[in-house]
Amino acid sequence: MGAVYYASCDFASLQGFEQFIEPYFRDTEFDGARVLARLEDVVETLESSSPPYDGPAARKLLVARDLRRLADVLRGSAPLADPADSMPRNHERFESSFRRYGLSFSSPALHIVETFPAPYDTMDWTATSPDAADEREYGIEAGNYFKEKHLVPVGSDILLAHEMTHAIIGQVNPDLLGRGLEEGIAVVVGELLIGSSVFGPDVVYQYARHHWFDQRATQINRLYADYARMAAAIYHRCGIDALIELIRQGREKIKEAEQATLAGLAPSGLPTGRWDEEFGALVDRVCLQTVRDLTVSPLTQWVATFAQVGRSSSDVAELAGVTPEDAQKSLKELQEEIFVIVTGDDRIDYSDAGFITGTQSLRYLV
Numbered sequence: 136m137g138a139v140y141y142a143s144c145d146f147a148s149l150q151g152f153e154q155f156i157e158p159y160f161r162d163t164e165f166d167g168a169r170v171l172a173r174l175e176d177v178v179e180t181l182e183s184s185s186p187p188y189d190g191p192a193a194r195k196l197l198v199a200r201d202l203r204r205l206a207d208v209l210r211g212s213a214p215l216a217d218p219a220d221s222m223p224r225n226h227e228r229f230e231s232s233f234r235r236y237g238l239s240f241s242s243p244a245l246h247i248v249e250t251f252p253a254p255y256d257t258m259d260w261t262a263t264s265p266d267a268a269d270e271r272e273y274g275i276e277a278g279n280y281f282k283e284k285h286l287v288p289v290g291s292d293i294l295l296a297h298e299m300t301h302a303i304i305g306q307v308n309p310d311l312l313g314r315g316l317e318e319g320i321a322v323v324v325g326e327l328l329i330g331s332s333v334f335g336p337d338v339v340y341q342y343a344r345h346h347w348f349d350q351r352a353t354q355i356n357r358l359y360a361d362y363a364r365m366a367a368a369i370y371h372r373c374g375i376d377a378l379i380e381l382i383r384q385g386r387e388k389i390k391e392a393e394q395a396t397l398a399g400l401a402p403s404g405l406p407t408g409r410w411d412e413e414f415g416a417l418v419d420r421v422c423l424q425t426v427r428d429l430t431v432s433p434l435t436q437w438v439a440t441f442a443q444v445g446r447s448s449s450d451v452a453e454l455a456g457v458t459p460e461d462a463q464k465s466l467k468e469l470q471e472e473i474f475v476i477v478t479g480d481d482r483i484d485y486s487d488a489g490f491i492t493g494t495q496s497l498r499y500l501v
């Protein structure tokens with residue numbers, strides 16, 4: 136799964152994709168060569184159906200195409216280390232990155248555990264960052280805890296940069312609730328700024344796309360994307376200095392900024408300075424330029440490539456290898472659900488499907 140951060144795939148839900156492929160890889164060892172060999176077999180199986188393709192067949196073809204992209208990553212030189220080895224190393228690198236921005240804090244301990252310490256032992260979270268208040272209340276050592284069974288190459292490392300942001304903020308005033316704009320800061324500063332210092336902007340972009348724009352994201356996950364946008368607005372107005380100052384001053388100040396922003400005002404009392412072109416481009420790409428809802432059924436994603444001006448539904452059916460009824464259904468979805476084509480008299484009169492699919496902005500629900 137770590138390969139998804141080095142590829143550009145078309146699925147609209149990382150969770151859905153993972154659930155779909157999991158049965159095929161259940162018994163495969165965590166070993167690059169074995170995974171790659173298995174991957175090639177799975178692609179062959181998924182591509183074995185013949186036209187006319189229906190919805191389930193289209194889904195298999197699209198998953199196979201994404202798996203081919205992952206196979207290319209595995210054949211290349213992407214650093215997909217076991218997170219149990221890479222995380223302690225990246226923990227140090229992230230820490231020096233945070234310090235380079237002038238933050239001082241005591242090093243948050245990193246624990247990779249089978250179960251979280253009580254009372255969090257029953258929670259099915261991926262990671263948690265208990266602070267001094269938990270230490271006092273429950274006797275848990277403050278720091279970042281990651282559950283071993285949920286570790287994913289690259290994904291867990293970037294999540295670590297996110298969690299470290301909470302841990303640093305939590306050292307200032309652990310008794311206040313860490314949420315809201317603080318999550319936005321953990322995304323924008325932790326994942327995008329600190330995370331990209333190790334993994335580069337493209338990998339971090341894929342991480343954000345898969346986590347914050349997952350079509351199966353729950354309301355609580357969608358809130359992260361909204362708060363990331365709020366942190367992006369602060370960055371654009373005041374620069375990196377303001378975001379760092381919010382981390383330095385802690386939760387009280389962050390809540391004050393959140394309250395002002397929610398009331399439609401600008402947060403006050405923050406320094407301004409330090410805009411960075413590359414970082415700004417990444418922030419915009421994640422927070423402003425990605426369109427979440429350009430998502431369609433697998434059959435429609437498959438058909439969209441053939442939806443060019445001048446074609447009738449039977450032309451499209453023939454080219455896509457689907458039945459004329461399915462072609463009509465998909466063209467209707469492209470027109471009525473996401474409005475990228477206009478048809479009249481069974482002919483496509485207008486179509487932006489070409490550049491929408493060409494930029495990989497159209498994604499399929501899996």
Ligand SMILES: [Zn+2]
Pocket residue numbers: 297298301318321
């Ligand atoms: Zn968080």
